[in-house]
Amino acid sequence: MQISLRHSLFRILLGGIVITASLILVSVWNGTASLVQDSLDKEIDVAKEIFKYRLEAQASKIGQIGYLSSRQYSVISAVIRGQANDDVATTESYLDSLILRTDADWAAYLGLNGEVVASSPKEQLIGEQIPEAGRALLVDAENYESGFLIISDSLYHVVASPVKMPITIAYTMFGYEINDHYLSSLSNIMQAEVIVHSTTDVTSERLAIASSVEPAAAQYILKTGSERLNWLDFLTGGKESYVSRQVDMSDMGLSGLPVEITIALDVTKQYQGFANLLFSIVIISVIASAVSLMVVMLLSHRVSRPVSRLVEAVDSIADGNYEQTLPDTGNLKEIADLSHAFSSMQSNLKSREERIRFQAQHDMLTGLHNRNYVEEHIAARLQSRESFQVIGISVNGFRTINDLYGYVNGDKVLQVTAQRLSRWPGMAARLAGGEILYISETALDELQLETLRHILEQSVEVGLVAIPVKVSLVLLQCPADAESAEDLFRKINIVNDEATRSGSWLVQYDDDLEKHYLRRLAIITELKRSLQSDRSELSMVYQPKVALDSMTVTSMEALVRWNSDALGFVPPDEFIGIAEQAGLIEQVTTWVMGQTISDLSRFRAQGYTFSIAMNLSSHDIQNTALLERLILMLKDANLTPQDLELEITESDLVEDAVLAIENMRKLKASGFRFAIDDFGTGYSSLAYLKNLPVTTIKIDKSFILNLATDENDQQIVHTVLSLAHIFELDVVAEGVEDEVSMVMLQEWGCDIAQGYHISRPQPAEQLFDWLRNTPYQNNKER
Numbered sequence: 001m002q003i004s005l006r007h008s009l010f011r012i013l014l015g016g017i018v019i020t021a022s023l024i025l026v027s028v029w030n031g032t033a034s035l036v037q038d039s040l041d042k043e044i045d046v047a048k049e050i051f052k053y054r055l056e057a058q059a060s061k062i063g064q065i066g067y068l069s070s071r072q073y074s075v076i077s078a079v080i081r082g083q084a085n086d087d088v089a090t091t092e093s094y095l096d097s098l099i100l101r102t103d104a105d106w107a108a109y110l111g112l113n114g115e116v117v118a119s120s121p122k123e124q125l126i127g128e129q130i131p132e133a134g135r136a137l138l139v140d141a142e143n144y145e146s147g148f149l150i151i152s153d154s155l156y157h158v159v160a161s162p163v164k165m166p167i168t169i170a171y172t173m174f175g176y177e178i179n180d181h182y183l184s185s186l187s188n189i190m191q192a193e194v195i196v197h198s199t200t201d202v203t204s205e206r207l208a209i210a211s212s213v214e215p216a217a218a219q220y221i222l223k224t225g226s227e228r229l230n231w232l233d234f235l236t237g238g239k240e241s242y243v244s245r246q247v248d249m250s251d252m253g254l255s256g257l258p259v260e261i262t263i264a265l266d267v268t269k270q271y272q273g274f275a276n277l278l279f280s281i282v283i284i285s286v287i288a289s290a291v292s293l294m295v296v297m298l299l300s301h302r303v304s305r306p307v308s309r310l311v312e313a314v315d316s317i318a319d320g321n322y323e324q325t326l327p328d329t330g331n332l333k334e335i336a337d338l339s340h341a342f343s344s345m346q347s348n349l350k351s352r353e354e355r356i357r358f359q360a361q362h363d364m365l366t367g368l369h370n371r372n373y374v375e376e377h378i379a380a381r382l383q384s385r386e387s388f389q390v391i392g393i394s395v396n397g398f399r400t401i402n403d404l405y406g407y408v409n410g411d412k413v414l415q416v417t418a419q420r421l422s423r424w425p426g427m428a429a430r431l432a433g434g435e436i437l438y439i440s441e442t443a444l445d446e447l448q449l450e451t452l453r454h455i456l457e458q459s460v461e462v463g464l465v466a467i468p469v470k471v472s473l474v475l476l477q478c479p480a481d482a483e484s485a486e487d488l489f490r491k492i493n494i495v496n497d498e499a500t501r502s503g504s505w506l507v508q509y510d511d512d513l514e515k516h517y518l519r520r521l522a523i524i525t526e527l528k529r530s531l532q533s534d535r536s537e538l539s540m541v542y543q544p545k546v547a548l549d550s551m552t553v554t555s556m557e558a559l560v561r562w563n564s565d566a567l568g569f570v571p572p573d574e575f576i577g578i579a580e581q582a583g584l585i586e587q588v589t590t591w592v593m594g595q596t597i598s599d600l601s602r603f604r605a606q607g608y609t610f611s612i613a614m615n616l617s618s619h620d621i622q623n624t625a626l627l628e629r630l631i632l633m634l635k636d637a638n639l640t641p642q643d644l645e646l647e648i649t650e651s652d653l654v655e656d657a658v659l660a661i662e663n664m665r666k667l668k669a670s671g672f673r674f675a676i677d678d679f680g681t682g683y684s685s686l687a688y689l690k691n692l693p694v695t696t697i698k699i700d701k702s703f704i705l706n707l708a709t710d711e712n713d714q715q716i717v718h719t720v721l722s723l724a725h726i727f728e729l730d731v732v733a734e735g736v737e738d739e740v741s742m743v744m745l746q747e748w749g750c751d752i753a754q755g756y757h758i759s760r761p762q763p764a765e766q767l768f769d770w771l772r773n774t775p776y777q778n779n780k781e782r
């Protein structure tokens, strides 16, 4: 359970006060009570001594008179007379006179055995023996002997004296009653109360027989009085409280009687003193409590008020309000410290939140915004239906920059690019890698885009190195081109892809791009799946090539086919390029090599001697491992490099000439022959080709298809043929669709023809039939 500071302080102070007061009270009680007790004990002792002394004095006074009288003739004669005549009356009147002289209450003559001969008053005792205690006195009585007796329920102090003639013939006994009156008179001298009472007994309570106080009071004292001061009595008020003690009277001859004497002192006054003390302590405590309450109020005012104000302020900080100034907290040091601590916490939180927010919205490397931020930004702008231009900027070959110059310098390129871009009005964000998105304040026209490109493409100087930078820009018009930020990012990717593929620096988005992209995606997915499955959807067809001098089939071009379950027939032109870009070409070529070599073995088995021309893509010709594998596969099939021709396009040699040409030289050295495919579509000259390990050129079919009718084509082909022969290159004409063209080519000295006029590409099985029936018979060995 929680309690307030005020509460808790008050509790502590109050507890302290109560404990202190109680301790004071207890120690005062302890100290004083023992002092008082001592004095009370002494008072009782003194009272007892006075009591005894009075009794003894009285006894001796009576005893002397009794003794003297027992020696007088008149007494002796009275006794004798009484014994002889039973003239009791006379004797008693004599006793009465003695009583008057002695202040006694009772006088009697006793026989030698203690029987009462005469008694005044108490005539009823005559003839009876006095009690045992009295008889004991008689034995010892020489002059006189005092002691106690109980006669008809009253206590008497008696004195016995023998009556001698000269031998003892009787006894006189004088006594006075220890009654209320007597005790009252004594109590004045003793300054204490005296009670005569019955002895204690387990079963019965002590009963007062006589006392110096009222009988009820006496009984009350007997019942409640204790020897010591009682804390409890004091607490219950201390009114009519007595300290009492039963005094030992055995030396006075009280032993043997069923009575005891108790002396009691009224301690009401003492208790009253304590009560007064208690009262003042209580009053002081109350005052102290009131003062402490005030102190607590004051303290809590000075402590809890600023604390609760601080709590309010901190709550508000927790709600994200970092701007407030913390409340004045007074001059208590700890609270002021706390307030300062909160204040610095607030400013720390504020700066941290700012930092986090900045990090959440910015790219740490370039300081441009990040993808998250731009996503929200674009979503908001799309929502508002305003139209704006989005420019995607890619640093071309950013990965290559990293590889060549190191990541630090790659980062530097991005930072510099970001700096350059930030001078342009608008908003820029880095999406990933070397991709930046830029939204200009106003749409840029082509000239401005050109300028932007120019600025961004200035090389980046790092130390002594100048890193060349190429960028491509893609354009999208929002909201026409994209309906959401996500959509926009996806489309930027598509256009970027196109820019990379086409190598153009500026590409504008249009819907066809997306269609192509999706188609490419589908082809990649399906081709991958097909290559991984056991049953290949790929197959090979072969197209015969005829030597125009002998008019026989000297070669076949191997062409791959893909009949996809999902996409239907996909032309090789389409999927080979995609496979190259998607890194799947090695798998495709491997499959083609395997199938081609196995088919060639079958042709050889049938006795055919023609070679097979295989197409290699630009990636293949740079893939040394793949080419080594080809040699092994040929060996395994007992074939030689002479059994194959390798077709590569002109452009393959231009892209990364060094490695490609090196590989070609090696392969040529091991017996392979190379043909340049699609000759005429590129820029390379025959003179250039002559320096390469190439034996053949294939004139592109675009020059051949209409050769029969197109004079232009005729001129070109004619020229190529004449030059090729000068450079000692064999020439293949591909795309021969008619007899006229074929004859023309033959006349101009073309070495080989290939085309639908001879045969369409066919699967191996069909080719066996075709070969049997064709006029262009291959030299069968058998």
Ligand code: C2E
Binding pocket: 543, 558, 559, 560, 571, 572, 573, 576, 592, 614, 615, 616, 617, 647, 677, 678, 701, 734, 735, 736, 737, 754, 755, 756, 757, 761
């Ligand atoms: P290419 O190497 O120039 O192949 C010749 C293409 O011309 C073949 O098309 C062939 O069917 C076609 N053709 C031959 N004669 C005629 C004709 O008289 N008239 C017409 N209109 N066309 C004719 P295909 O098979 O569709 O191949 C297209 C391209 O795909 C090939 O061009 C080649 O670049 C590539 N390709 C085909 N198979 C493979 C392969 O196995 N590996 C690689 N890397 N590329 C291949």
Ligand code: CA
Binding pocket: 557, 615, 647, 677
């Ligand atoms: Ca070819």
Ligand code: CA
Binding pocket: 677, 678, 698, 700, 701, 734
């Ligand atoms: Ca071709």
